[in-house]
Amino acid sequence: MEKTMSTTVPDLLKDTALAPYAYTQAGGVVDYLAIPKTLEELGQLLFWARDEGLPVHVFGRLSNLVVRSGGLRGLVILMTELKRVEQKGDRLIADAGCDIIWLSALAQDKGLTGLEWAAGIPGSVGGAVFMNAGAYGGQTDMVVDTVTALMPDLTLQTFKRDELAFSYRHSVFQDNGGVIVQATFTLKRGDRTKIQEKMDEFNYARALKQPLSWPSNGSVFKRPEGYFAGKLIMDSGLQGTSVGGVMVSTKHAGFMVNVDHGTGNDYEDLIHLVQKTVFDHYQVALEPEVRIIGDR
Template sequence: MANMMTEFPEIEIKQDEPLMRYTYTHTGGPADWLAFPKSVEEVQTLVAYANDHQLPLTVLGNASNLIVRDGGIEGLTLILTRMNSISVADDRVTAQAGAAYIDTTIAARDHSLTGLEFAAGIPGSIGGAIFMNAGAYGGETKQVVESATVLLPDGTVSRLTNEELDFGYRHSSVQDSHGVVLDATFRLASGDHEQIAAKMNELNARRAAKQPLDLPSCGSVFKRPTGYFAGKLIHDAGLQGYTSGGAQVSTKHAGFIVNIDHGTANDYVAVIHHVQETVKEKFGVSLQTEVRIIGRN
């Protein structure tokens, strides 16, 4: 595959590129090949190349709710953040997969469209938000998405309705189909600009007050167990401040694990496993990870 960079000179492609440069946790080993497509056509070209050469394919957005293992990622990894256009027409906002969810909420606000306020501080990309049905403060992506364009593994491009996306808690049908989200359209409602801005500011202030935004993290680590709150269970287990290597259960919000001193993915995983074991032992509750953990050991 040594000719991949010369085969696609119009696409920025890096070999053996450390992914810690791109992840919110500042951890992660090298990608064998890392490409930054700028268009749907470039994504299709790269996916077809991976298929033809039987290369494992991984697609990333902002890499915010993600831990890449220290061994890096085999095959071809795409980062879609250069596909980031956002357009507004009437009550609909359409954003490409690499657009930041935060920027999309700002576009909605600037056009006095309400419905996306809950996502004002979610650090992920639109592709990740569709893939994971991202949510916060009582809102979920599924409540406002009208449709999404998805590139399926066989190379076909399909426009999926909200129903076809089959959203669940931190889940969508894209996870099952192994498709690549290309864009999404949100159907919103007309609202009062000042009220929308005030709500977004309020939620961002709440987030800043409660979450360790000053340190690298992968966001909320665990799914909410039925009948409980993960953060409270971790706090009640006395685990805040628990540290392995450079990764630590945040002393500000127990649901977060932060990188306090050159932590590695192995450090993060060690903290996750200790938290799971301790909470299970003390309360009989099995915590499931919300964060995706990918790559080689």
């Protein structure tokens, strides 16, 4: 791993594998990797990439992403060091790199309810907004009021709730190229003990049903209308099926786990195998919830 220094941009890592940074522990080599610590550093990186003519990819915890084995060209920015949180009454204003699990715990500590569903989601605030993440009847669009993003023209823009185009696993930032830097969560006052009990209930349910001891991206497929993806996969006899080092979980058929140094290509190939098999059995087209990017 070679580090290059610059007088105009924060430290860059050159020719670096994404696997150690990803929840799946899979992902190819990227040309440049940077982890800015301030909004100013983020701006410097985006200016530099634009001047160099490089494509830019911005991620949080890499928890809902498959990066193919050929990696990514250009500059990859991880937002994980931008994680400041400010409280204003019943609102929490969180930087994009803040872990959504940690934000949920902070809300409980402050006696604020509305983020209990996020207690076990392994992602960042930015990722939760970008994908409109949700679980156990809760969803990002239920609690986010405003989002500030650095737009492609490198200006900061704040979006109100009705401008965020939230829908199932979708937000406006999947279409407009904005880099989410901060989100405001409007919550309600609640009883700390009851909030913690609800979080414990959700996490207990996760531990019972989900293969948390293996690297994974969580639920791989969106819920098809009228069906449950996991049940379709299970009923197709796919649990335990593997490609390379990646396997359809025997604990929860909706998960794919990295059991033996699996690669991004293994994940993608297994996804395609599951899609084909389920369609052959039930004529239902499964759509990935995870994003698949990069070179083969």
